[in-house]
Amino acid sequence: METILSVEKIEKYYGNKGKKGNITKAMDDISFQVKEGEFVGIMGPSGSGKTTLLNCISTIDHVTTGKIIINGQDVTGLKKKALETFRRDELGFIFQDFNLLDTLTAYENIALALTIQKRGETEIDSMIQKVAEKLGITEILGNYPFQLSGGQKQRVASARAIVTEPSLILADEPTGALDSKSSNMLLESFEKLNQEFGSTILMVTHDSFTASYANRILFIKDGRIFNELVRGNDTRKQFFNKIIEVVALLGGDVGNVL
Numbered sequence: 371m372e373t374i375l376s377v378e379k380i381e382k383y384y385g386n387k388g389k390k391g392n393i394t395k396a397m398d399d400i401s402f403q404v405k406e407g408e409f410v411g412i413m414g415p416s417g418s419g420k421t422t423l424l425n426c427i428s429t430i431d432h433v434t435t436g437k438i439i440i441n442g443q444d445v446t447g448l449k450k451k452a453l454e455t456f457r458r459d460e461l462g463f464i465f466q467d468f469n470l471l472d473t474l475t476a477y478e479n480i481a482l483a484l485t486i487q488k489r490g491e492t493e494i495d496s497m498i499q500k501v502a503e504k505l506g507i508t509e510i511l512g513n514y515p516f517q518l519s520g521g522q523k524q525r526v527a528s529a530r531a532i533v534t535e536p537s538l539i540l541a542d543e544p545t546g547a548l549d550s551k552s553s554n555m556l557l558e559s560f561e562k563l564n565q566e567f568g569s570t571i572l573m574v575t576h577d578s579f580t581a582s583y584a585n586r587i588l589f590i591k592d593g594r595i596f597n598e599l600v601r602g603n604d605t606r607k608q609f610f611n612k613i614i615e616v617v618a619l620l621g622g623d624v625g626n627v628l
């Protein structure tokens with residue numbers, strides 16, 4: 371399988387390195403790879419650097435040192451214009467707070483990503499119908515965000531992220547604002563996307579249950595990779611039990627949440 375993402379010895383400092391006392395080392399020598407078709411979870415306590423890592427991979431933030439190679443391209447060296455094109459064509463984002471445009475219907479929100487790519491109306495329509503069916507949102511495509519539940523909004527946001535068939539889907543706490551039923555539906559959608567579309571997913575989460583849908587989990591502590599778990603042939607339940615063991619080691623509750 372082809373390597374989609376290669377993170378090579380990245381470090382990230384916040385604050386002014388010249389001034390003593392106000393520097394935070396948010397990432398410390400992180401390296402890992404993600405292959406095509408993998409579903410990787412990133413877990414770790416609050417403040418461990420998960421969002422920083424995801425933001426650097428999604429090119430929203432910059433690393434201090436190291437390289438991030440996505441689909442053969444080192445994104446740490448890209449300039450503004452090239453970055454915009456790269457983000458539009460190669461990446462799909464799913465945020466905790468959905469980021470849907472209130473004045474557009476679900477359909478129009480999803481179409482936006484394709485319109486920007488200058489695709490034709492017929493092609494756009496067939497791509498949207500296909501993805502809507504996969505995510506179970508065909509019935510609500512005509513609704514505006516205020517007419518949707520949290521779970522439905524999150525699935526519309528997911529449809530928007532994947533409709534362009536990005537090389538890499540990045541999700542930061544995608545179930546963070548959802549109740550357990552909506553979380554389950556979204557995670558089943560992710561599983562389907564991963565297994566049937568072959569989408570490569572990198573997902574940050576606090577939640578062991580959410581993480582148990584991934585095939586591999588990287589645990590981060592104090593800006594470093596602390597442990598790695600591979601699901602292999604485990605059932606999701608078995609994998610979940612292994613996850614909570616590591617979470618306990620990391621100093622979290624043995625419950626659902628770190």
Ligand SMILES: Nc1ncnc2c1ncn2[C@@H]1O[C@H](COP(=O)(O)OP(=O)(O)OP(=O)(O)O)[C@@H](O)[C@H]1O
Nearest residue numbers: 384385394396414415416417418419420421422423
């Ligand atoms: N813009 C910033 N300026 C300065 N420090 C920052 C900034 N963003 C994050 N940090 C610091 O970097 C560290 C890692 O933060 P990050 O947001 O990546 O953690 P996280 O693992 O996503 O936490 P959470 O689970 O609470 O979302 C923390 O110590 C945080 O205070």
Ligand SMILES: [Mg+2]
Nearest residue numbers: 417420421422
């Ligand atoms: Mg975070």
